[in-house]
Amino acid sequence: MPDCGALHLRPLSRPDVPTVKPLILFIDDESDILDGFRRMLRPHAAGWRIEFINSPLDAWEFLTSHPVDAVVSDVSMPEMTGLQLLERIRSCPEMNDIPVTILTGLADVDLKQRVLDLGATDLLNKPVHAAELLARLKSMLRLKSMQDELKRKNHDLEAAVRHRTTQLHQSRLQILWRLGKAADFRDEDTGEHIVRVACYSMAIAETLGLPRDVVERLFLVAPLHDVGKIGIPDSILLKPGRLTDEERRVMQTHCEIGARILEEPSIMEVCSHSPPRGVDEDPTDPLVRAARDIAAAHHERWDGDGYPNRLRADEIPLAARIVSVADVYDALTSERPYKAALSPERSLEIVASGRGTQFDPDVIDAFLAIQPRVHAIRESVTNDVHRIMSSMTLYRRPELLNLPANGSRSPRPAEVLEPCRAEPSWLRTLDGEPPVPMFAAE
Numbered sequence: 057m058p059d060c061g062a063l064h065l066r067p068l069s070r071p072d073v074p075t076v077k078p079l080i081l082f083i084d085d086e087s088d089i090l091d092g093f094r095r096m097l098r099p100h101a102a103g104w105r106i107e108f109i110n111s112p113l114d115a116w117e118f119l120t121s122h123p124v125d126a127v128v129s130d131v132s133m134p135e136m137t138g139l140q141l142l143e144r145i146r147s148c149p150e151m152n153d154i155p156v157t158i159l160t161g162l163a164d165v166d167l168k169q170r171v172l173d174l175g176a177t178d179l180l181n182k183p184v185h186a187a188e189l190l191a192r193l194k195s196m197l198r199l200k201s202m203q204d205e206l207k208r209k210n211h212d213l214e215a216a217v218r219h220r221t222t223q224l225h226q227s228r229l230q231i232l233w234r235l236g237k238a239a240d241f242r243d244e245d246t247g248e249h250i251v252r253v254a255c256y257s258m259a260i261a262e263t264l265g266l267p268r269d270v271v272e273r274l275f276l277v278a279p280l281h282d283v284g285k286i287g288i289p290d291s292i293l294l295k296p297g298r299l300t301d302e303e304r305r306v307m308q309t310h311c312e313i314g315a316r317i318l319e320e321p322s323i324m325e326v327c328s329h330s331p332p333r334g335v336d337e338d339p340t341d342p343l344v345r346a347a348r349d350i351a352a353a354h355h356e357r358w359d360g361d362g363y364p365n366r367l368r369a370d371e372i373p374l375a376a377r378i379v380s381v382a383d384v385y386d387a388l389t390s391e392r393p394y395k396a397a398l399s400p401e402r403s404l405e406i407v408a409s410g411r412g413t414q415f416d417p418d419v420i421d422a423f424l425a426i427q428p429r430v431h432a433i434r435e436s437v438t439n440d441v442h443r444i445m446s447s448m449t450l451y452r453r454p455e456l457l458n459l460p461a462n463g464s465r466s467p468r469p470a471e472v473l474e475p476c477r478a479e480p481s482w483l484r485t486l487d488g489e490p491p492v493p494m495f496a497a498e
């Protein structure tokens with residue numbers, strides 16, 4: 057395999073510079089032959105740049121450092137034959153589309169076949185006539201120009217697809233978060249609860265050692281845990297006093313309502329006979345599936361005494377077990393119409409007392425282990441609505457969320473989120489690169 061590592065230093069093809077004169081390389085160990093080519097081409101080559109090299113090794117060196125558009129090479133040469141040079145060119149991804157014409161003798165039929173088998177673009181019989189040489193050169197340069205144009209178009213198309221993919225993912229995130237805020241605003245003025253729950257949940261998931269994509273997915277969908285509250289009447293949701301048993305039963309249906317919102321009917325079912333153009337829903341979308349799991353099961357208990365389905369232990373999706381702890385802790389530390397806020401210390405005692413009964417013991421252990429981060433998150437998310445709207449800038453503070461500032465695969469949000477501002481800039485989580493793996497569907 058030829059060493060064409062130097063090619064990575066600069067593009068050899070010039071899809072973005074179509075106006076540069078094409079560069080043609082002639083290779084022959086006999087200087088007289090090269091002089092003959094030089095004389096032939098002198099009257100015709102005003103629009104070309106032509107290099108004449110009499111050493112195949114030097115020619116290879118030239119190829120690895122210049123954007124050559126066409127090669128004309130002899131076969132029999134010391135150090136490296138024309139066939140070996142052709143093999144090298146065809147083996148090198150950065151230059152394997154360079155048209156190569158090989159000079160051969162008229163009678164050498166086997167050689168001609170081998171040359172073509174190795175990927176030569178054309179053959180040129182010796183002795184070479186000027187008119188034939190010019191015709192072959194023009195043909196090779198036309199081919200190279202078309203290849204470069206194709207590369208340009210592919211490059212533009214890929215960039216457009218990347219841009220469109222980024223837009224789609226950003227739209228998806230915007231909708232997810234705004235749906236969560238819509239539910240949260242119903243019983244809370246600011247919507248900060250969902251922000252803290254998302255941050256606590258992500259911190260717990262990281263401490264549990266969950267994969268990065270799972271952690272980030274949890275961060276995105278945790279705010280939807282109470283989306284089912286959209287379906288609860290105001291008279292119950294906003295009631296300042298204690299709920300009656302019947303009211304509590306209605307309130308508890310927010311889990312099932314949330315699951316239904318996130319579960320069915322899907323847009324493809326609704327539009328089964330005439331799906332919107334461009335809609336190609338993935339029924340196993342892990343983001344939607346995680347959101348549904350959390351909405352449905354965040355009030356289940358480890359001991360099976362929760363609702364709505366009395367799931368127990370591992371029957372409860374892990375994401376829901378994590379959000380459950382974050383949700384209860386934040387509810388305890390928050391003021392609500394029907395209760396005052398408890399201190400963080402007292403809230404933590406209450407949550408910890410549910411270890412193994414209400415909550416997954418491992419999740420509680422993880423939560424207890426990250427109290428400095430929990431404290432920092434709680435302090436950072438204030439009642440200032442503008443700051444809350446931008447509070448995902450917490451993502452920009454690795455010391456709080458333990459995100460790698462310059463990791464091997466630092467998440468996009470940590471790198472590109474805009475500074476805190478009234479505009480919910482935290483939603484601008486993607487740069488121009490493909491949104492992988494953070495938001496990619498599995």
Ligand SMILES: [Fe+2]
Pocket residue numbers: 281282310354355
């Ligand atoms: Fe809930």
